[in-house]
Amino acid sequence: MDQLSAVRAFIRVVETGSFTKAADSLELPRNTVTKLVQALEAHLQVKLLNRTTRRVALTSEGAAYQERMSRILEQWQEAEADLTSARRRPRGRLRVDMGSMIATQLVIPALPAFHERYPELQLDIGASDRPIDLINDRVDCAVRAGNLTDPSLVVRPLGDLPFVLCATPQYLRKHGTPELPADLEVGHTLVRYVYAGSGRKSPIVLNADAQQITVQGHYLVSVNDGNAALAAGLAGLGILHTLRLVAQPHIDAGTLVPLLTAWPTDSVPISIIYAPNRHLSARLRVFVDWMVQLFEALPEEQRATRPIHAPRT
Structure with a gap:
């Protein structure tokens, strides 16, 4: 069994809701898609889908498997993209979360220049001061204030803001x-x-x-x-x-x-954080580098002077 093809067929059946639509989108015979999913179930020794004449539904085991394999398949596609022209011209969707002030006062006003440089990169920005779970909310990276010590994340300091x-x-x-x-x-x-x-x-x-x-x-x-x-x-x-x-x-x-300018207040360190995946997608890499440049370009009175270090993992 070609396990990768079987996983792709299974995920496409879930996304489209039918074997026929999945086969059309994959440009494969319907019978081939059916055999791939059946082979995958035999390999895993578990039923992934409940089939009727009218609908296809995930079993509880199938839902858990689909969620995890969707992430793996996405990372595989990113790895392939980086070995092609996408490395020089990143494309696709990047999910970013940041505080509302950083988003509206700094990042969004500068985005026209970013999109002129990377016209095929789509940004989904969550602009809120509410904390999110980077992994469970499937966010690629987040901009955060304060001293961050979570050892499960990569922390790239951007600078200190007074x-x-x-x-x-x-x-x-x-x-x-x-x-x-x-x-x-x-x-x-x-x-x-x-x-x-x-x-x-x-x-x-x-x-x-x-x-x-x-x-x-x-x-x-x-x-x-x-x-x-x-x-x-x-x-x-x-x-x-x-x-x-x-x-x-x-x-x-x-x-x-x-x-009270003679009594300055504390500055706050700002960092960009992301999960420590072994493979860093091209689109995430260029966004992180752009954010570093954006902070470095701030006028002196709007940033505190402190060396910017390499990412902490």
């Missing part, structure tokens, strides 16, 4: 401009960011020389999405603690004013 405290001129006229970190605790409100997975508030830590101060403060609104936090800050609902790259266009336009 935060800034800022507020609208209207808010400052009404509440005054804070001069010291302690001023944030009295007479001011903050826009607080809450992590979607845990509900924990993102800390606001200010630094100067050897001093480090964590600000608690009072808030009128908390949100679990970075773009929502920016909208709240622009609406004058409080002092905003956000990434410098997000705030900079509004600072340049005069709609936000940076505060």
Whole structure:
């Protein structure tokens, strides 16, 4: 038995819902597809499909086998593609997940140049601050903030992004401009960011020389999405603690004013992560390299200076 052909025939029967449609799409006689699936079941010594005159349905064993073999077949096809012209001209679909602010403020505005370079590469971007399971959600890679220590993933550092405290001129006229970190605790409100997975508030830590101060403060609104936090800050609902790259266009336009610049806040490391497959597809490789270049091209005030190391596995 040609096991690879048998697996392809089985998966195509599942995808199309019939032996006839599977045979047409594979350009094989229907009888050949039937024999391939039967040979596969005999080899595995398990029934994969329940057949009637009207429909084909997976058995529980067939469903588990189909899910795993679909991934293997996809990796095999990627390996073949890399040995052809696709290595020089990557094509196909790439599933990416990243936080909403990174997506809308940095990545998506730069995508026209990416697609001009790789016109046959299709990106499915999940732009959300909610955590996902990289493996179970079948995502090729994800952009994540923080110090990542999961040994089951490859971690490619992209760079460190600084935060800034800022507020609208209207808010400052009404509440005054804070001069010291302690001023944030009295007479001011903050826009607080809450992590979607845990509900924990993102800390606001200010630094100067050897001093480090964590600000608690009072808030009128908390949100679990970075773009929502920016909208709240622009609406004058409080002092905003956000990434410098997000705030900079509004600072340049005069709609936000940076505060307590002598007390810088901590930067956050940003990394791109993916499963440690032995074979890294061409489309994932070019996207990871492009993301590294995108971060390296950020203006100095929008990124913290720290060496970018090789991937950690």
